[in-house]
Amino acid sequence: MNTLSLANTLGFLALFTYITTLLPTILKIIFPRIQKIEIHQFLCKYRRFIGILTFFFALGHGFLMIQKRNFDVFDTKTYWIYLQGIVTLIIFTLLAITSNNWSVRRLKKNWKKLHRLTYLAIFILIWHILDKMSGKWTYLTPIGIVAIAGTIFLFFIRIWIEYKNKQKKQKVK
Numbered sequence: 001m002n003t004l005s006l007a008n009t010l011g012f013l014a015l016f017t018y019i020t021t022l023l024p025t026i027l028k029i030i031f032p033r034i035q036k037i038e039i040h041q042f043l044c045k046y047r048r049f050i051g052i053l054t055f056f057f058a059l060g061h062g063f064l065m066i067q068k069r070n071f072d073v074f075d076t077k078t079y080w081i082y083l084q085g086i087v088t089l090i091i092f093t094l095l096a097i098t099s100n101n102w103s104v105r106r107l108k109k110n111w112k113k114l115h116r117l118t119y120l121a122i123f124i125l126i127w128h129i130l131d132k133m134s135g136k137w138t139y140l141t142p143i144g145i146v147a148i149a150g151t152i153f154l155f156f157i158r159i160w161i162e163y164k165n166k167q168k169k170q171k172v173k
Contacts, residue, residue, distance in 0.1 A: 005138075007064035012140040014057035015125065018092075019151050021051045022118065026151070029158045048099040055096035062089050084128035091121045122152055 024043045027034050034040045043050070062085060065071075072078045079086065095115060097103070104111050126148045133141045 003064055003068050007061050007068060008138050008140060010057050010061040010064065012144055014054050014061055014092075015129070015144050015148060017050050017054040017057060018118075018121070018125070019147055021047050021054060022122070022151055022155070026154045026158045029161055030154060051092075051099050052096050055092045058089055058092050084124050084131060088121050088124050088128060091117045091124075119155065122148065122155060126152065 020043060024040055024047060027040065065082075065085070071082070095118060098107065098111060098114060107114065126145070129141070129144055129148065
């Protein structure tokens with residue numbers, strides 16, 4: 001397997017594990033009964049570990065891409081070209097560093113606010129995939145695009161349900 005194939009595979013694994021960290025909450029709100037299913041309970045229990053795994057896959061992907069493409073740290077154009085990947089990696093780094101009980105206790109309510117950055121990463125990732133893989137699709141690209149687009153669709157359904165529930169609560173008051 002050449003470096004580019006390995007980098008693409010690591011990127012796909014990062015995307016897959018990332019989506020795996022998002023689905024429990026999204027699906028719990030859309031399909032409340034899912035909480036009783038063992039796979040949902042497993043994903044909730046190991047979500048932080050899977051998130052850290054996502055970070056390492058993304059880090060490996062980024063490292064191999066930098067190595068392959070001769071990333072020039074002194075050229076500002078380089079940062080613009082790789083903006084989506086860099087921002088996503090920064091988000092994943094912040095989330096990985098704070099995915100522990102100590103951070104939850106120390107940051108309190110701010111921990112939850114910080115971890116909401118994960119939803120920003122959804123949109124940056126689809127932009128990243130479409131931009132970087134344009135004209136260079138591998139067999140993993142359409143799978144990744146469908147998976148992240150499906151996750152975004154489910155995320156919007158979640159937002160809509162939460163909005164409707166909030167409206168109902170306000171009417172009751």
